[in-house]
Amino acid sequence: MQINSDLHVHSKYSMATSKSMQSDIMAKESEKKGLDLIATGDALHSKWLGELEDNLTQIDDTGIYQLKDETSNTKFITTTEVEDNQRIHHLILIPSIETAWQMRDEFIVKNMDADGRPKIRMRGTEIMDIARDYNCIIGPAHIFTPWTGIYKSYDRISDCYDNRMADFVELGLSSDTYLADRIDELKNYTFLTNSDSHSPWPHRMGREFNTMEIKNLSFEDVRTSIKDNDIIKNYGFDPRMGKYHETGCIDCYKIFNIHDAQKLNMKCDVCGGVIKKGVKGRIEELATSDVPIHPEDRPEYRYILPLAELLSSIHNKGVMTKYVQSRYERLIELFKTEIDILLNVELDKIEHVDMLLANALKSYRNNTLNVTPGRGGLYGKVVYD
Ligand SMILES: [Zn+2]
Ligand SMILES: [Zn+2]
Secondary structure, rough: OOEEEEEOOOOOOOOOOOOOOOHHHHHHHHHHHHOOOEEOOOOOOOHHHHHHHHHEEOOOOOEEEEEEOOOOOOEEEEEEEEEEOOOOOOEEEOOOOOHHHHHHOOOOEOOOOOOOOOOOOOOOOHHHOOOOOOOOEEEEOOOOOOOOOOOOOOHHHHHOOOOOOOOOOOOOOOHHHHHHHHHHHHHHHOOOOOOOOOOOOOOOOOOOOEEEEEEOHHHHHHHHHOOOOEEEEEEEEEEHHHHEEEEEEEEOEEOOOHHHHHOOOOOOOOOOEEEOOHHHHHHHOHHHHHHOOOOOOOEEEEEEEOOHHHHHHOOOOOOOOOOHHHHHHHHHHOOOHHHHHHHHHHHHHHHHOOOOHHHHHHHHHHOOOEEEEOOOOOOEEEEEO
16 A cells, blocks of 8 residues: 655654644644654653553554544654764654663663753764664664754765664755765665654645555554665655755855855855855765766655645745635645645646646646755745746
8 A cells, every 4th residue: 555654753842843743633634634654753752652652552563553532544653863972863763662662771861851852972873773673763864954964974874874774864855866866875775755843734744755655554564665665756845945955155145066166265256255055065075976866766756845835925925824724724625635735636626726826736746846946044936937
């Protein structure tokens, strides 16, 4: 079967997260979104684990959980993100809540419950050792993020893990398959696209997600799906929208090639402002090819924007305004899930409800988005025809 999964989120016990990041709201909002399987997040935090035990029940012995009151069809998989002693983030999928309790004692940490995403005083490879001992699935999170992604410190993923391969890499909001597959070593990795959401609302949950082929809904079959790269499609942001995508001047926003910028000592030749290296610049440093070379089993990467954000940008109203939210609810009432609206519902049906939305969706679905890329701290912008 095919499922839509979002395997990286945070609970209300992580820094800067919504108070509503609790399992019942997460499950219900994710069902609206169209997600079948979501991460619990923060599974090394004792209070969160306690709440998960109170509210969730394991389905047979699958390592997959659902709300005890069965008010949502969206299921959970036990996960955590940890920060290592180099400030690199790793995503760990854990076989069960019980295993998560057992693992807690293995990590060297000042206070495991200080943050849903704990700061572990160990190297990445030591964290991998523990994860492997407990039969977890582990890989680096949002690999190109300048502050906490693995590529800020290493030129090769396996250098972080004592020459061992991770089980996957997570692309993160700032990259896509076209950029990542310019780096030769990544051809051997399954790419995951997850939201890293800090709030349960559907413009955050599943803003990136995976469609994966899976035998049954179980932890072991999730493992197999990732191992065999049975990801059917990755969905996520167009990285050009990020505010540090291109290398650019932080004052006049002129875009530079990374090598030219370095020749200028990262000082703008137009206005003298500081040039900030973009994510693409880092990828160009690591790239072994000017164009992406996709391995045969690489799934297609499709750009999406959360429906509420799309409505917000085409109607020029805030995401949380009544205007946008009531339109959103109306669309969900008519067409069931957000993912269906973004990807599948016939455009002529949507035209009857919202002409502008149908037009915008057309550019996304046909991959003909016209984007002015972000740089120097200025977000990228979609130009709709
Ligand atoms: Zn992270
Ligand atoms: Zn400038």
